[in-house]
Amino acid sequence: MAFLSSALFLTFGIIAHYCVGARWPTGELFMQNISLWWACPWTLSVAAVQAGGLGMAAIGLTLITAARVSPSTDNDLGDLPLWLCISGLLGVFAVGYPGYFVFDAIWPSFYYSPVADGKNAWLVGQAFFIGIYFAGMMFALAGVRRDLDALSSAS
Numbered sequence: 001m002a003f004l005s006s007a008l009f010l011t012f013g014i015i016a017h018y019c020v021g022a023r024w025p026t027g028e029l030f031m032q033n034i035s036l037w038w039a040c041p042w043t044l045s046v047a048a049v050q051a052g053g054l055g056m057a058a059i060g061l062t063l064i065t066a067a068r069v070s071p072s073t074d075n076d077l078g079d080l081p082l083w084l085c086i087s088g089l090l091g092v093f094a095v096g097y098p099g100y101f102v103f104d105a106i107w108p109s110f111y112y113s114p115v116a117d118g119k120n121a122w123l124v125g126q127a128f129f130i131g132i133y134f135a136g137m138m139f140a141l142a143g144v145r146r147d148l149d150a151l152s153s154a155s
Contacts, residue, residue: 041111045096045126052089052133056082059140063147070147081140088133095125 103110103122110118 041100042093042097044123045093048092048096048126048130048133049089052085052092055137056085056089059137059144062144063140066144066147066151070151081136081143084136084139085133086136088129088131088136091129091132092126095122095129099125 099122100111103118107115107118107121109115110122
């Protein structure tokens with residue numbers, strides 16, 4: 001059920017984007033920027049969530065494997081890497097997807113016309129949360145390296 005509701009949300013959100021965008025005159029600049037034709041505003045946030053989910057699955061499997069084979073599995077950080085990754089992905093999604101409508105209310109037509117303040121604020125918000133996700137992944141990777149270093153020193 002959760003999969004179906006998220007799929008509907010992601011799919012119909014794109015239609016909502018086009019309905020919001022249809023309010024604004026696009027002008028010549030929009031016609032010259034082909035990326036705006038094919039990509040909806042939250043392509044970045046949806047891609048970050050999808051790629052980030054795959055990254056979390058990969059690092060999770062690596063952590064499980066390293067913990068099984070390592071003689072020492074001291075986890076100094078606890079669940080911090082996991083929660084950094086989760087909050088980073090939720091944050092980039094919140095700013096990039098539903099946040100698009102908030103930014104559009106503050107800076108009307110920011111995506112379709114050259115409203116640099118709106119685009120920059122919107123992109124910096126997403127970059128901030130991608131950075132939080134990246135920090136979580138680096139902490140998790142450090143845990144894997146620590147476990148594998150303990151394995152190689154025990155041999």
